[in-house]
């Protein structure tokens with residue numbers, strides 16, 4: 001089958017790939033661009049493990065075709081923090097032990113960043129509602145929500161300095 005050439009931007013860097021018409025962005029990220037931080041849980045838009053942003057909008061990359069990435073700006077978990085300097089959200093997930101197996105964690109980090117960009121001061125209810133599309137079978141969610149609210153608090157204090 002003829003492949004399509006796609007030019008896009010991933011985590012601030014120009015990126016190009018060839019993909020089949022039906023190939024998902026999730027598969028392109030993981031298998032072609034080696035950005036394996038983005039996980040596949042369900043492959044059907046139900047679990048949020050594959051969350052990335054496209055032009056700042058939170059999406060499930062398993063529901064986006066690779067060809068739809070033409071000309072857009074994608075952010076994956078690899079674009080948030082670095083090995084040497086974690087993002088505050090990542091630090092708070094560690095501090096609050098908000099992960100166990102870790103499969104849901106990259107998606108939750110991406111979704112939490114999107115939440116705090118939209119709403120820097122969420123209530124617990126707002127945070128739970130926003131993150132309802134990110135399923136976690138391990139933690140029971142309480143530690144995750146504590147980490148999210150603590151990250152919001154810390155980021156607000158940093159912004160006010």
Ligand code: FES
Nearest residue numbers: 041042043048062
């Ligand atoms: S893998 Fe995309 S929502 Fe589950």
Ligand code: FES
Nearest residue numbers: 100101136137138
């Ligand atoms: S830590 Fe295992 S699914 Fe969330």
